[in-house]
Amino acid sequence: MAAQTPHDSEQAALSLTLAIVASSPGPLLLLDGDLNILAVSQSFGEVFEIEVDGAVGGPLSGLGVGEWDGARLRSLLDATVSGAARIDAYELDLVRPGRPPHQLVVHAQRLVYLDLENLRILMSVTDTTACRADRKLKDDALAENLVLLAEVRHRVANSLQIIASVLLQNARKTTSEETRGHLKDAHNRVMSVAALERQLSESADEAVQLQAYFVSLCDSIAASMIADTRQISLIVTGEGGLVAPRTSVSLGLIVTELVINALKHAFTGDRPGTIVVDCQVRGPNWTLSVTDDGVGVNAQPGQLRAGLGTSIVQALAKQLEAVVVTASAHPGTRITVTHSQIALVDDAEDELSPGGQAAASV
Known part of the structure; x- marks a missing residue:
């Protein structure tokens, strides 16, 4: 058997490369430094309706009726040939007369191998139209x-x-x-x-902005239950935040019950006053409070008895895995509903303080 020369080895390697490209299940092109086609896969011809045998040896710009001769694609390929760039997921709209357009994603890179004099560019094309x-x-x-x-x-x-x-x-x-x-x-x-x-x-949005929701809700309550807004005012404070719709339903009902309760019991006679609805949201954690400056819980011991409104608030808080705390606001009453899903650093410090127990929640 005759010894194989370096030239024969190079030809065998090139022949193997061309065979691999031609048999690739994905659309592939092997180009030289002048962007002429050295090999084209059968799948490329089937996807883009190109005659494979006739394409080999011709320029990339000559494929089809010139739809591959885009200035942007050529500029990127020239930069790839020079080694200055690599085409990674370049999106291309392939427009052909009389045919629906194709949305393509092009990848191209310069091949590094021993034969440095002959540049080769491997270009793959993915049709993402469907x-x-x-x-x-x-x-x-x-x-x-x-x-x-x-x-x-x-x-x-x-x-x-x-x-x-x-x-x-x-x-x-x-x-x-x-x-x-x-x-x-x-x-x-x-x-x-x-x-x-x-x-x-x-x-x-899927989530509900509590600030806007509570403002709308309290405006509605004030319009139907407060005869003179100069006598009793209902305001919303706090930064609010976004919560899930199901959570916002429960919070809205809690606010309604607490505000109604304050209007009924906090301002006896012609006593003027203010009801403040405040909500703070910190990620999954939130705190809702309704505070009035009325007569206070100590002046009306019967107010603490479990009525319909109190039962509704307690039931809703239990569903939300929150804790309800009633305390004096000096003057008036503050009812706080707290939900803590994650223990924050500030919360942990508060629990160590003398007043931390009143605001604790599960």
Whole structure:
């Protein structure tokens, strides 16, 4: 057997490289330093409807009817040939006359091997047209569902407001003070849910912005229950934050019950005053408080007995895994609902302080 010369070895290596490229299951091109095609995979020809045998030996710019002769692609390939760049996930729209466009992702890199005089560029192409079409269909369907959900919430909010109006009209007509009180309480509970549904319908986010929600809710409560806002004011403070819709429903109902309770018991006679709803959110942790400057809990021991409103607040807090603490506000009363999912550094320091026990939660 005759000895194999270096030239024969180079030819064998080149032949093997061409065979690998040609048999690749993915669209591949092997280019020289002048961007002429040395090899093309059969899959490339099938995907882009190119005659493989006729493409070998010709320039990349001559493929098809010139759709591969883009200035941007050529500039990137020239930079790859010089070693100044490497094409990594270059997005290309391949437009061919009379055919639908293709969305492509191109990768190209200069091959490093012993034959330094002959530059080789390996270029792979991925057709993402079908994937992007599926993604667009999913995005369009999601957007349509969000619009429908917002419309449903808007209609629910309107229906709840109608129900609340009927309850309030019946409250004004009845001669029983006890019945009137129950109807007004029911009216405000319905309005709290209506305010939430309207907030959700106007928001594209899945989470609810508590500050805006509580302002809307308290405006609604004040309009229906406070005859003279110069006598009693209801304000919302705090930085608020974003919480899940289900959490916001419970918090809204808690605020409604606590505010109603304060309006009923804190300001006897013609006593003026202020009710402050404050909410602070720190990641998964949050604290909600309703404070009044009224007569205070000590002046009305019976107020601490478990009524319907108190039972509702306790039940909702239990669902939220939160703790309810009632304390004097000097003057008035402060009721705090605290949820701590993660123990923060500041919280740990507070627990070590003399007043830390009152604000502790699980």
